[in-house]
Amino acid sequence: MKPAPFSFVAPESLDEVVQALAEHGDDAQILAGGQSLVPLMNLRLARPEVVVSINRCHELDYIRLVDDRLVVGALVRQIDAETSPLVQAECPLLAKALPHVGLPATRNRGTVCGSLAHCDPLAELPAVALALDAELVLTSAAGERRVPADDFFLTEMTTCIEPGEVVAAVALARQDPSERSALHEVSNGGHAFPVGGVALRWATVDGVCTMARIAAFGVGSVAQRLGDAEKALVGSDLGPEAIAAAVAAARAEVNPTGDIHADADYRRHLVGVLLERGLLEGEAP
């Protein structure tokens, strides 16, 4: 199927992008990698009047350290983040997650920020953003605001991005070199979206867990931070009893739905399986 007609602009700076958004309001749609948007446009399930491509805004193509955060610009392709030494050193959880995202060809074009803005409940990166205490940098003609990931993802395909705003970057917490992290997921086949997954990172001092961030995806309408499971781990020795408690907490705090790919009970069960797998198998960065 072919997309419906639209007008196309490709500004060369972030300023021009926000001007175009201000001009067209609700009718405008940002095009970054397009790997989630264009399938919907081909099916005519998305039909923007104006497509605003950011692919010429080279100023948004950066990965850099700013204080305690690793900032990934809106034009950074997933493959470039995956292979970035900076990402591998500072946010190994993101580097581990990216090979699971889409397929090689879609990672070549798809962007990290685009996946966050798309907010697919089955996507890995929103969960990674939650686990990495991310802040989304939203820019509009009125200026810039920073939104914590916890407040950014609202529900299926819905974020707090207002008309006129563009995700200019995502700022991720730098992982301490002593941290461990993991991402595990299960799907019904190589090409399939996951039916459930867990992203997590944690730290220990003298055998005691001092920090845990756990987020699940594919088990509800939006990626979800698993605070009760985190609490069950922090202060524990991460032994079998603590893991069992975290698994039970994780299963209790998710509210999955069933669909043609998996039933809700399985997804609830799976969250625990994958959390345990992550805690036992997560390698030191």
Next chain:
Amino acid sequence: MNDEVRVTVTVNGRRREARVEPRRLLVDFLRHDLGLTGTHIGCEQGVCGACTVLLDGRTARSCLHFAVAVDGSDIRTVEDLASLDELHPIQEMFHRKHALQCGFCTPGFLLTTVELLERTAEPDEGAIREALMNNVCRCTGYANIVDAVAEAAVELRRRKPA
């Protein structure tokens, strides 16, 4: 909205210019405006990979790009792999290993293999299978494609001057 806009791209080393609607998919531009029908359309949903081309050196779904949005890019399609007299070593190994049947998906697999072997000269079987997830083949059951890619890697290493 239907106003055509100018697109200039380099395709298989040749500069090509055309006026197209903004919504024209890159795959339709290549196939129907430039006559490069080796790139195929299998789903337009980004899954099957029959439309795979190299966009600025990397595999891309040409069904998931608008021609206008890749203005200025360098594009390589299956038609660019062989010389008049000789198949590319990857194509040759696909032939020798019976890695194609209907051949519809094959151009996409070839370009995926070009990218893989440029990134990884000595991929193991697992790396080959991961890379080939880019594409769906419904005929071969993949095993001969995996073999062909492994053999092509050997051949390309052999040809590369030390």
Next chain:
Amino acid sequence: MSSDTQGAVGQSVLRREDEYLLRGQGRFVDDLPTPLNTLHLAFVLSPYAHARISEIDASEALALDGVVDVLTGADLAAMVKPIAAQIELPGYSFNTRDVLAADEVRFAGEAVAVVVAESQYLAEDGAELVQVDYEPLPVVTDIAEATDPAAPQVNPTVPGNVYFEGRFATEGVAAGFEAAAHVIAEDFNSNRVTAVPIEPRGCLAVPEQPANLVFYSSTQIHHLLRTALAEFLDVAESTLRVVVPDVGGGFGIKAALYPEEFVCAALALRLRRPVKWIQDRYGALLTDVHARDNHYRVEAAIDDDGIVLALRAEIRTNGGAYSALPFGCTLETTGGARMIVGPYRITEYEYTATAVATHTAPVLAYRGVAQPVCFMAIEGIMDRIARRLGLDPAEVRLRNMVPTAELPWTNIVGVRYDTGSFVESLELAMEMAGYDEFRASQAQGRLVDGKYRGIGICSFTEVSGTGAPGWRARGLTRLPGFDSGTVKVEPTGKVTAFVSHAHSGQGHFTTFAQVVADALGAQLEDVTVVEGDTAAGPYGTNTFASRSAVTGGGALIRASEKARLKLARIAAFMLESTPEDIVVSDGRMHVAGVPSRALSFQEVAETAYAMNTSDLPEGESFGVEETDFYDPPLVTMANATHIAQVAVDAADGTVDIEGYVVVHDCGRVINPMIVDGQVMGGVAQGIGEALMEEFVYDPDGGVRTATLMDYLLPSSVDVPNYQIAHIESPSIDTVGGFKGVGEGGLIGAVAALVNAVADALSDLGVNVNTKPLRPALLSRLIREAGG
């Protein structure tokens, strides 16, 4: 006179079709050059599974610049007769389909209007603007609910939603069950799937002399399509030419005749312009024929040794909303009923086989047809016998199989197994799989390192090369069975072979050349194969159901032999010898024992074409161009054994295939490399069917799997490395000794995988009798069993 050329058949000759496909020079239907004035079609598809069409308003679409016309069911009814499959079975409810639904839609995706426009983009713009008012009506999609008296009537001429009910019973079935030491009974459920060739369907109709219409289609059945176009468009068949370009996979779904083809042809004739239609994936999933939505209830009466004394099968197949052309909605029904007895000595058998109508896409052929399901059933019964009696599943099979020494064997429904290797293929597969060692390792328990490990067998017969009697036995009296070959030795001595098949990736240009080279005595490189064109070569039944090696190979051998005889007669005259003394070899002919008295094909052909000064023998006609037809026996039966080893993750329910063995017997092998390719591709599709693929309708008939994100296909990481071996038991009933090989890979994989998973979980006592076996299902079974 004899041919000394032996050697092309049996060799893994590399394919001649590869180079142009690899260069991106394949010519699939959407790759064909189209005249600039070509019109493009987009169909308006119903989102409802069952609704009355109260009004269609096309005014907005017609107002769009570039939209040429919008036609509805009433418009097309004036141009195309209602299409219908002809099935002559007692009790079959004849039904017809309008190529565009006129009053009522009966499945989600049925077309209600067609937009004709100057480009595909514009046609789709127009289709979006066609306003259709539907009055939704009650829906039934489920095979069991279809025959509930309260179910809505799907089709006015199909009372009670029963298309057909067939019954068969031998006299001793009841006695067999009375004498039984045990009765093993099970229900088996199968997922609805569809083939998903990577090239969607398409056609291009070009009004062109000397035919009135050249019709390019991605079809597997060009002759049958031409006859049907003539019949339903009411035009002279001789004015139509159907050409099959390269086809990007067919797998049976392109062996159906579809409404879009009739609409495209009718509009080209009406508008006097080329008309093109290229399907998109959304439309493909909704409107290509589906398969396997079946339910089997099987009961086996067995004695204490596990010998089957009698078998009962109650088979229900979902035929969808219409009986599709050309095979009709009973294809899976009669197929499963006739094939389930497989390689086993079943001497008492009873079946009831019912095809029901529902508000779903029509069901027709997909690789394997009924066999993946009927062997899932009978092979599942064999495993259950083993579990009940504490025997090994392989041993139960060996006890029940027809041994090679007893072949030819005619099975209980009258199908003859002329040759085969049921026992030998199982034994070799067990050896290759390390079966005994695997069983020994299971003695310590099937759960090791968090994974349940199991092994599964499917030993089966594979229907191929069906002749006219075989189709008639299934009520398909308008399906011929034969195919044709024409072998033409050109004036230069090169050979053109025409065959009534159409390829979709099988390698015909290579394999048929191998067959002709040997049968004619020509050099392989001198033989060129032409097919897929109703203007090139005589009629045939075309390419589906593992036919081409048997029927095309047989016809080409016969035609080659005629041509070789003619060459020998002319050569004998030129060499002052007798035809009986002429030896034909490698494109040359010589007098037996005197190799120096020799002529090339070219020298003989020049005489035949009067292009030299030699005379033809008295009474000999000009040219060397010979045709013959070949109708194989009732059914040509191949056989195979698949053994799969799997590991089921105890925690998440995922399945890893850790080993996969196939031993296949398709009689005389033309090209081992290509045969292996057919097997491997089929196994991958079987993996998809067993583990992941499923086409899903909502209870209200809406489609839940309209993209490849939701209808899942196996990828490179989902399939194992395959170990394949061949046993060759040449057919004694077919010309050439060939048997088919197109479908076995898929057929065997389904039951082998289902049985392997069932075996892995057998210590838990869970019942695995359905597919696909996705992680969620397996995990639930494991959890419920306390595993």
